[in-house]
Amino acid sequence: MRLLLVLMALLVATPVFAQEDRGEQGGEDAELALGPDVESTVGPPAGPVLTGEALDLRTDTLSEVMRCPVCQGLSINDSPSESARNMKRQVRAMIAAGYDDDQVLLYFETAYGEFIRMVPKAKGFNLLVWIIPVVGLLGGLWLVMGTVRRREDVASSGALPPSAKQKPRESEDTLDPFLAQVRAELGAAAASEELDRE
Amino acid sequence: MSGFDDFPDAAGGGISAKAVLVGLAVVSPLILILALGFGRDPNVMDKPLNGKQAPDFELPRLVDGKLTGLDDLKGKPLVVNFWATWCRPCAQEHPNLVQAARQWGEDVQFVGIVYQDKNEAVNAWLDRNGGKAYPTLIDINAKAAIAYGVYGVPETYFIGADGVIRDKHVGPIPWPVLAEQVRKLRGGAS
Numbered sequence: 001m002r003l004l005l006v007l008m009a010l011l012v013a014t015p016v017f018a019q020e021d022r023g024e025q026g027g028e029d030a031e032l033a034l035g036p037d038v039e040s041t042v043g044p045p046a047g048p049v050l051t052g053e054a055l056d057l058r059t060d061t062l063s064e065v066m067r068c069p070v071c072q073g074l075s076i077n078d079s080p081s082e083s084a085r086n087m088k089r090q091v092r093a094m095i096a097a098g099y100d101d102d103q104v105l106l107y108f109e110t111a112y113g114e115f116i117r118m119v120p121k122a123k124g125f126n127l128l129v130w131i132i133p134v135v136g137l138l139g140g141l142w143l144v145m146g147t148v149r150r151r152e153d154v155a156s157s158g159a160l161p162p163s164a165k166q167k168p169r170e171s172e173d174t175l176d177p178f179l180a181q182v183r184a185e186l187g188a189a190a191a192s193e194e195l196d197r198e
Numbered sequence: 199m200s201g202f203d204d205f206p207d208a209a210g211g212g213i214s215a216k217a218v219l220v221g222l223a224v225v226s227p228l229i230l231i232l233a234l235g236f237g238r239d240p241n242v243m244d245k246p247l248n249g250k251q252a253p254d255f256e257l258p259r260l261v262d263g264k265l266t267g268l269d270d271l272k273g274k275p276l277v278v279n280f281w282a283t284w285c286r287p288c289a290q291e292h293p294n295l296v297q298a299a300r301q302w303g304e305d306v307q308f309v310g311i312v313y314q315d316k317n318e319a320v321n322a323w324l325d326r327n328g329g330k331a332y333p334t335l336i337d338i339n340a341k342a343a344i345a346y347g348v349y350g351v352p353e354t355y356f357i358g359a360d361g362v363i364r365d366k367h368v369g370p371i372p373w374p375v376l377a378e379q380v381r382k383l384r385g386g387a388s
Contacts, residue, residue, distance in 0.1 A: 022284065023314035026338040035341035036253040069349040082314050083350070086340040111253075111347030113244035132227050139220040146216075 021082050032093045035107075042106045045098030059092040062101055065118045066091070066108060075118055243349060243368050252276075252357045253345035257311065257335035260320055266335055268361065274307045275383035276357040279371075280337075280348050282315040283323040288352045291370035295354075296331040298376050305384050308332035313343050313351045356383055 026033070050058055063077035068084040076084040076091070087108070094104045108116045120126040247253075256267040268276075279295055281288040299308040309332060312320050317336060324330050337343055346355060346366075354367045356379045364383065367375060 021314065022282075022316070023340065024316060024336055024338050030338050033339075033341065036255045036345040083340065086314075087344055089339050090341065090344050108344070109246075110250075111247060111345055112349075113246040113347070115244055128227055128231060132224065132231075136224045139224055143217055143220060 042103040047100030049098040247363045255342035260334040277308045278355040280353045282313045283319045285351045287370035294373045299331045310334040
């Protein structure tokens with residue numbers, strides 16, 4: 001029982017160990033220190049200076065749209081890696097200094113390229129990502145509506161659809177005498193059953 | 199009557215030409231995108247800073263904590279290596295960097311920037327692996343690494359005397375690649 005408790009405690013503690021940074025920490029000042037060349041890259045701060053909960057909330061929201069460079073499809077907000085935590089610190093420092101979302105994204109994009117965006121910008125070749133699903137959806141709707149309309153036309157005219165007409169069946173039967181014989185026998189059997197029922 | 203008999207296209211001679219055209223119009227771009235995506239080497243990283251001014255860091259030196267910036271290192275071409283003691287490929291490439299710094303240190307400044315690591319670990323590691331052949335700086339909270347767009351270590355940047363990033367190498371740098379990059383930085387002299 002004691003062993004079980006120790007194992008459970010270790011399991012609970014594991015994420016805490018995983019969150020520890022390997023790198024040197026510089027205290028509160030370093031937490032909010034801006035990285036190199038921020039202003040020369042993105043210009044003077046264009047947003048409000050945020051603190052407290054508002055700062056945390058905006059840091060989380062913006063970190064959600066930024067890709068962790070060492071993970072598989074995770075944002076820096078979701079990744080537990082130290083790289084992602086350091087990037088999130090930089091996001092927080094920039095927001096605290098009054099930089100707006102576009103400026104923060106531009107700073108990271110300058111260094112990492114568009115890869116850093118979880119959602120690529122809707123321009124150039126990337127536009128296909130937005131256009132194709134819409135075209136596919138509209139095309140699918142058009143096909144479904146066309147098929148439904150054709151079936152309604154057939155039903156309202158009372159005519160059999162071309163496929164249900166006898167010609168193809170006759171030609172099949174001409175080609176396959178055995179099939180013709182089976183159909184004839186089945187037809188005869190059905191007719192006699194009808195007579196019996198009457 | 200079977201279910202297919204109700205369905206004119208399916209039983210009556212195939213899919214209509216319009217449906218084929220719409221299908222092709224939708225599927226072709228998807229195939230093109232997939233072909234482009236799968237045709238790319240996933241190990242090739244973007245190098246958006248190539249040809250741009252190198253970010254001007256200011257980091258404490260390992261030996262004495264003195265803040266050192268790009269300006270202090272400018273004047274000569276620069277080789278900036280991001281590394282860590284916990285990174286095995288870094289140990290693999292380290293002898294190449296030490297040898298290059300000893301061979302071409304007169305003309306080219308080498309500098310190591312420690313990424314996500316502790317000072318004691320770095321000191322002990324360098325003592326075990328050939329000493330301090332060139333300055334080592336400590337990147338607190340990876341601010342410099344982020345400005346340089348470092349994905350992981352090791353990564354090596356080649357910066358001209360004018361402060362412009364000429365190229366970057368991702369992963370442990372083999373001797374021939376390092377020698378060629380340094381040769382270019384030195385203006386073609388070998």
